[in-house]
Amino acid sequence: MASINSTVSNDSYSKPIPIHDEELKIHKTCSIAGPGNEFVIIGDNKYYRHELMQAFGGTFTSGLTPYPKRQIANAPALGLFATHMNIFVLGLIFAGATGGSIPNAAVGLFIFVGGLLQFLAGVWCMVGGNTLGATAFTSYGAFWLSFGAIFIPGFGIGAAYADDPEQLNQGIGLISVGWAIFTTMLLACLFKSTLSFFWTVLTLDLTIILLAAGFLSGSPKVMKAGGIMGVINAFAGWFETYAGIATKQNSYLVPKEIPLPDLSRKSKK
Incomplete structure (x- = not known):
């Protein structure tokens, strides 16, 4: 008889649940045990099936994940x-809704909502043990802070390129290439997530790629395409936001996530 540490319920955390080796069914992604296959074993921890939540974009989780112990x-x-509010506004700007100029009010949005608020959300994800969320939100929060700084005269960035504004566009384009690579890396971690979650990060990646190409090429059409994709991404992100706050206790409309197919499973011959 083997004993595996278990997180099974609010009343019995850390109680070991014994399992019989002959009851164990080995799978590539996890192990299933119990007479009625009611247990799921992930690593060295054993859980009841009902205590596992599927990948869920509203909590920035990918794949089967135990319910968090911390009540935060x-x-x-x-x-x-925070991030998709900024992307919505920036998308409208590049799509031509403001004639191509960035309103001063948007700069404050970049700094305090997309920057500070999102960075704090990333720090709270660290406290909750959400590595993916912590990495994404602190990184993108820092991006929005740095992007907003470009349009604040006190930083002197715009003045440094006053004689050659095209060089500023080239610089933003190169920075955007780096962020596109980072976003693609995050996207690769979501193949076991949900359709809407994957779509949100995919459209974000496409937005950054198009804007990077637009800044580097100087093509207004590519910039406009990036802006339109940004608006599409904003609505995808807001769906995930709603999914993260809507519950059966506060809403009659609770989104149902559609998990992506498990490509690691192969049919047995």
Whole structure:
């Protein structure tokens, strides 16, 4: 008889649940045990099936994940709102809704909502043990802070390129290439997530790629395409935000996530 540490319920955390080796069914992604296959074993921990939650974009989780032990608020919902509010405004700007200029009010949004608020959401994800959320939100929060700084005269960035504004566009384009690579890396971690979650990060990646190409090429059409994709991404991100805050207790409309197919499973001959 083997004993594996278990997180089974609010009343019995850390109680070991014995299992019989002959009951164990080995799978590539996890192990299933119990007479009725009611246990799921992930690593050295054993859980009841009902204590595992599927990948869920509203909490920035990918794949089967145990319910968190810490009773804290859903910080990823805040981070998703913050970044996609900025992307919505920036998308409208590049799509031509403001004639191509960045309003001063948007700069404050970049700094305090997409930057500070999202960075704090990432820190709260660290406290909650959400590595993916912490990495994404603190990184993108820092991006929005640095992007907003470009348009604040006190930083002197715009003045440094006053004689050659095209060089500023080239610089932003190169920076955007780096962020596109980073976003693609995050996207690769979501193949076991949900359809809407994957779509949100995919459209974000496409937005950054198009804007990077637009800044580097100087093509207004490519920039406009990037802006339109940004608006599409904003609505995808807001869906995930709503999914993260809507519950059966506060809403009659609770989104149902569609998990992506498990490509690691192969049919047995």
